[in-house]
Amino acid sequence: MIQARILIRPKEGILDAQGKAVEAALPALGFEGVGHVRVGRIVELEAESIDRLEELCEKLLANPLIEDYEIETIG
Amino acid sequence: MIQARILIRPKEGILDAQGKAVEAALPALGFEGVGHVRVGRIVELEAESIDRLEELCEKLLANPLIEDYEIETIG
Incomplete structure (x- = not known):
């Protein structure tokens, strides 16, 4: 079994609403320089093989229209 | 400026509803062995220093009652 870590991010140029919300909250909490x-x-997740992880991302985990994904495997 | 990556996960023992939803969807999509x-x-995020990132996680990014966080810095 392999351990995989899949990072899913909004594509460049797509509005990252959560990121903007965090940025907007920073000054009120006194966080400068972030x-x-x-x-x-x-x-x-754990998978028996890495072969179909890309397909899994495309079909289930990410929305390829607006999100990029990156698959990292550990062991 | 440092680049930081903060991973926020449900604590062990806390129901991970999104994870369960993914697991439930796998068989119908033909993914065995996952x-x-x-x-x-x-x-x-980018930050001027790593000093207050833990505080940032506690106060804004994570819910420490139900989530664990891990801070990785790059450069």
Whole structure:
């Protein structure tokens, strides 16, 4: 079994509403010097093989129209 | 500026509703051999220093009652 970590992020140029919300909240909480916030999802799973993980991302985990994904495997 | 990646996951023992939803959808899509799915959030940001990132997680990014977070820095 392999452990996979899939990072799913809004594509460049697509509005990242959660990231903007975090950025907007920072000054009120006194956090200066923090910016360029992007919020995405992480999916961690075990799979017997890496072969179909890309298909899994395309069909179920990500929305390829508006999201990019990156598959990292551990072991 | 440092680049930080913050991984936020449901704590062990807390129901991971999104992970369960993914697991439930796998058989209908023909994905065998995939399991132990956990879904969390990833927050990527730039910060002038790492000093207050833990505080940022506690106060804004994560819900420490039900979520664990992990801070990775790049450069």
